Amino acid sequence: MEADEIHPQAKSVLKRQQYIPLPHSERGLRLFRLFTHVTARIRNRNPPTVGKIVNRTIPGSDEPLEAKLYLPEGSGPHPTIVFFHGGGFVFGDLTTYDVLCRQLTRASGCAVLSVAYRLAPEHPFPAAVEDAYAAVQWVASNPSAIGSTGDLAVAGDSAGGNVAAVTSLMAAEKNGPEITHQALLYPAVGSEAGQPSVEHHTGTVLDERDLQWFRDCYFDREIHERNPYADPMNACDLSGVAPATIITAGFDPLRDGGKAYAERLDDDGVSVRYINYEDMIHGFMSYREIDRTHEAITTVGSDLADALISC
Numbered sequence: 001m002e003a004d005e006i007h008p009q010a011k012s013v014l015k016r017q018q019y020i021p022l023p024h025s026e027r028g029l030r031l032f033r034l035f036t037h038v039t040a041r042i043r044n045r046n047p048p049t050v051g052k053i054v055n056r057t058i059p060g061s062d063e064p065l066e067a068k069l070y071l072p073e074g075s076g077p078h079p080t081i082v083f084f085h086g087g088g089f090v091f092g093d094l095t096t097y098d099v100l101c102r103q104l105t106r107a108s109g110c111a112v113l114s115v116a117y118r119l120a121p122e123h124p125f126p127a128a129v130e131d132a133y134a135a136v137q138w139v140a141s142n143p144s145a146i147g148s149t150g151d152l153a154v155a156g157d158s159a160g161g162n163v164a165a166v167t168s169l170m171a172a173e174k175n176g177p178e179i180t181h182q183a184l185l186y187p188a189v190g191s192e193a194g195q196p197s198v199e200h201h202t203g204t205v206l207d208e209r210d211l212q213w214f215r216d217c218y219f220d221r222e223i224h225e226r227n228p229y230a231d232p233m234n235a236c237d238l239s240g241v242a243p244a245t246i247i248t249a250g251f252d253p254l255r256d257g258g259k260a261y262a263e264r265l266d267d268d269g270v271s272v273r274y275i276n277y278e279d280m281i282h283g284f285m286s287y288r289e290i291d292r293t294h295e296a297i298t299t300v301g302s303d304l305a306d307a308l309i310s311c
Contacts, residue, residue: 051072072108083160125218166228182241185300253282
């Protein structure tokens with residue numbers, strides 16, 4: 001499941017990240033959010049071009065949500081991918097995932113609507129998934145507002161992969177809206193103590209304290225962790241969810257959880273494409289300097305295009 005060693009380009013990313021430890025306090029988190037936002041603006045210089053970008057405010061489950069719409073080249077309307085960023089449910093924003101959303105827009109030929117859901121610990125579970133589902137409902141009900149054909153997919157990275165997967169489950173259980181495809185990039189689903197990836201790779205990008213802190217922030221009560229809308233692996237039946245593309249990384253503690261979820265979808269009769277990049281690390285698709293990033297984005301974009309444009 002992992003290569004003999006991490007790819008040299010990913011090692012360079014790790015070398016930079018070791019000087020930027022995650023905070024484990026609310027005061028530190030506020031500073032870390034500001035730091036990641038500023039550094040993302042620097043990293044986003046000379047971004048890939050898209051047809052047009054529109055800043056939006058859309059309804060959430062409790063309050064309006066900031067969103068950014070990326071439109072591809074050419075006249076619309078376009079199929080729409082609703083994207084949810086990563087960050088352990090506690091940080092991350094529209095700026096930190098700007099380049100990835102641009103790349104998904106170019107690779108898929110579809111519009112991408114990146115949604116800033118509410119973050120923990122200020123807004124613990126289920127705020128994030130309630131916002132995500134509200135955003136998808138709004139997109140499905142208002143296609144003309146964003147130049148959409150009405151064809152809809154969801155995508156997400158890490159914690160956002162969890163949010164995208166849960167949104168697909170909610171749509172299946174609540175009879176809509178119809179989601180054509182879900183793209184889950186090293187999603188935070190199905191991860192359990194004792195899995196080889198957790199035992200061997202915790203400490204590579206994410207250490208044990210980070211993972212526990214994310215859980216403590218997101219779940220204000222332990223009982224929530226067994227909720228299917230906290231982790232869709234807890235669902236009794238996944239047969240109605242959208243077909244999926246699931247990407248994992250060999251040196252990621254979340255790898256085996258993503259693989260287990262792909263196997264669970266397949267067992268429940270859901271079409272799924274699972275790809276593990278054996279020499280990669282968690283979050284690799286956000287780093288343009290890693291060559292495998294472009295291969296993975298092309299693959300995900302192609303799957304989304306096949307699902308949305310040909311439907």
